Amino acid sequence: MLQNRKSDPARLAGDIMRWLDRPLVLVGLMGVGKSTVGKRLANDLGIGFVDADEEIEKAAHMTIAEIFERFGEPYFRDGERRVISRLIDGQPRVIATGGGAFMNEETRALILSGAIAIWLDADIRTLVERVSRRNTRPLLRNGNPAEVLTRLAEQRNPIYAEAQIHVRSKDGPHHRTVTAILEGLARWHG
Numbered sequence: 147m148l149q150n151r152k153s154d155p156a157r158l159a160g161d162i163m164r165w166l167d168r169p170l171v172l173v174g175l176m177g178v179g180k181s182t183v184g185k186r187l188a189n190d191l192g193i194g195f196v197d198a199d200e201e202i203e204k205a206a207h208m209t210i211a212e213i214f215e216r217f218g219e220p221y222f223r224d225g226e227r228r229v230i231s232r233l234i235d236g237q238p239r240v241i242a243t244g245g246g247a248f249m250n251e252e253t254r255a256l257i258l259s260g261a262i263a264i265w266l267d268a269d270i271r272t273l274v275e276r277v278s279r280r281n282t283r284p285l286l287r288n289g290n291p292a293e294v295l296t297r298l299a300e301q302r303n304p305i306y307a308e309a310q311i312h313v314r315s316k317d318g319p320h321h322r323t324v325t326a327i328l329e330g331l332a333r334w335h336g
């Protein structure tokens with residue numbers, strides 16, 4: 147019974163909001179569901195949600211694919227760092243980041259010191275299935291998505307692992323992943 151009470155998402159969310167004093171930043175590979183899960187998480191906690199990729203597009207008046215094409219990846223990463231630093235302002239909110247943001251040393255340091263990083267992780271098969279729904283990601287345009295994602299997972303997982311919280315996103319409804327995040331936060335806070 148106690149176990150059920152602890153896992154009740156509304157109760158967990160209420161407890162978390164009593165101590166949360168920073169943004170929650172979702173990191174992880176393309177297709178893992180950072181935006182979808184992030185919106186639901188923000189909704190459950192009763193706080194705002196912002197998608198860093200969308201903020202970059204708004205600031206640049208261009209899509210991410212256009213920024214990559216016209217100015218290259220380093221330019222995009224710099225804009226990404228600036229946008230994320232603006233969004234981490236001490237206010238509790240949920241921020242979904244693009245899959246590469248946490249790889250940038252400065253961006254990562256900003257996130258780890260001013261927010262709580264949550265690594266959303268899924269197996270390659272699930273990621274491939276999810277990224278195949280959209281063809282807007284420049285890093286997946288040249289090459290086989292399964293190969294690209296496998297290589298990125300090898301390079302990036304050890305760095306994502308620096309996040310304070312690690313949650314596996316399973317197949318199935320996103321609310322389960324949201325509950326797993328709430329449980330992870332409650333455990334982390336102790």
Ligand code: S3P
Pocket residue numbers: 174175176177180199210243244245246247283284285
């Ligand atoms: C990228 C992930 C994308 C986007 C850009 C680069 C990456 O965001 O920021 O295409 O380096 O993994 P999503 O993770 O939201 O797809």
